[in-house]
Amino acid sequence: MPHSTPETHVIAFRAAEQLLAARDPRGAVKLLDPLIAAHPESTAARLLRARAFFAAAQLRAAELEFTIVLEREPDNAFAHFALARTYQRAARPDQARRHFRLAAALDPQPDYVAAAGFDAAP
Structure with a gap:
């Protein structure tokens, strides 16, 4: 994420939520990938990305993300x-x-x- 700040990360997360709600899971994943690269510890972002993968029928990727979330929680x-x-x-x-x-x-x-x-x- 160029010029990433905590604020831009929050904006990206909220935009990804909106894209998922609007049935654009691939768009949500595109926003979440750099966010998770910058903050791999973010369980909330990983859970949202897992949901997006599931909605996009990318089941192996969804499984991986849900598993990471469950290892933490x-x-x-x-x-x-x-x-x-x-x-x-x-x-x-x-x-x-x-x-x-x-x-x-x-x-x-x-x-x-x-x-x-x-x-x-x-």
Whole structure:
């Protein structure tokens, strides 16, 4: 990022959020790449980039980013749920089930509990 400052990083992050909301995940990734290069420790930026990769159907990249987030924040229920959805789309049901269940255990909101399938057979 030329002339990057904390302010320009915040602007890039917010713009990436807007692009993702506007269904332009590739544009969001383009804004987030230099931001993460400058601040690799930013879990929020990595989580947003993971969501953008998922929306762009770049499942391996999404998996990597969600995994990095979970290494830093193992109790992040949303990251577990999103990683499970990534595995589900990649036809990896056993891994998906594990993370759906972790998400539901960490935060028993209805979407997470339903996806965990606790009533279903293992």
